[in-house]
Amino acid sequence: MKRGQEEIIGFVAIVILLAVIFLVFLVISFRSPVEDIRENSEAYYFLSSVMEVTSNCTRGLDNQALKIAELASSCRQNDKCNNDLGSCDVLNMTLNYLVQEGFRPGEDSVTKGYVLKTRYVSNLSSGQTGQDISSISSGVCGNSFSGASYSVPDYPGVITFELKLCS
C-alpha cells in the first residue's frame, strides 16, 4: 500500500469516528423519553383541593355528606351511600366532573387527556399490599405526561390519588 493511501485511510477513519460520536450525541439529545412525568404543581394543588370537596354521597344516621377522601375510603370497602348509590359510582362520577371542570381536557386544550388512578396501599408487617380503588381517564395520551400524586391516610395504609395530565 502506498504512503498516500495509508494517510487517506487514516483520515477516513477519524472522520467516521467523529461522525459516530456526533450521532450518539444527537440520539441522546433528541431521544424521546418513554414516559416523561414531570411534577406539576397545578395538578398537586388540584388533588389537595379535591380531597376536601363534598360529594353527593351521604352516610350514617345523620346523613353526613362524605368528602372525596372519605368517599374513596368508603369505595374501598364497597359501601353504599344512603340513597342506595354505590360509593364507587359516586366517586368516579365526581372525580370525572372535577377533572373536566378543572382542566377542560380536549383536542384544542393544553391538556389533551388525563388519567386519574386511586389506589390503596397498606404497609403492614405482613408485607405491602395494594388495591386499585378507581381509575378514570379521558382523551388522548401520548408519551409526555405531567402530573402529581397525593396521599391521604386510611388506616392501616394510605389512599394515593395519581393524576397524569397528557399534553
Added chain:
Amino acid sequence: MKSLAVDYSRGQLKIQQMAFVLVALMILFGIVIIFYVSIKTASLKSSAEDIGDLRSRELARKLAGSPEFIYPSGECAACIDFDKVFVLKEKAQSGEYSSFWASPLIQVRKLGYGEDCNRQNYPNCGVITLSNTSDDFSSVSSFVTLCHYDSAINAERCELGKIVLGVKRQ
C-alpha cells in the same frame, strides 16, 4: 537559472496537512458545542418560566391561607370561606378594603358556575371579584376549596374553585 516557484519539502506538506485536519476538527467541535449550548439554554429558559409560574401559584395559594379568606375548620390550609369572601366583596364595593391588596386583580371562582355573585343568586354563583384596579397585569390561578355553610344539608359544603391573582407586568 533558479526557479521562483516555492519548493515545499515533504515535511512541510505533512505539517500543513495536519494543520488543516486540526482546524477542521476545531470547527466541528465548535459547531457541536454551540448546538449543545443552544439546547441547554432553551431548557434553562423553560425552567425559569416554570419556577416563576410556581412562585406565582404559591403566592395565590398563600393568599387563600390569609385570615381574610381561610375557612376556620382548622384542618384545611387552602379552604376559602366563601361566605366570608362574599361579605368582603360587599365591603370592598362600599370603599372599605379598597387599597388593602396591592394586587390589581383578586378573584375567587367556583368551578361549574359562571355568573357574578350577588345577594339574589348567592351561593349558587361562580365569581366573586374583590379587587380589579388595572388592566395591565397577567393573571395566575391556583386551585382551592370553597366552603360555606349549606342550610339544605345543615352542614358545611365544599366545592372546587380557583383563586385568581393579577400580577403586575415587569
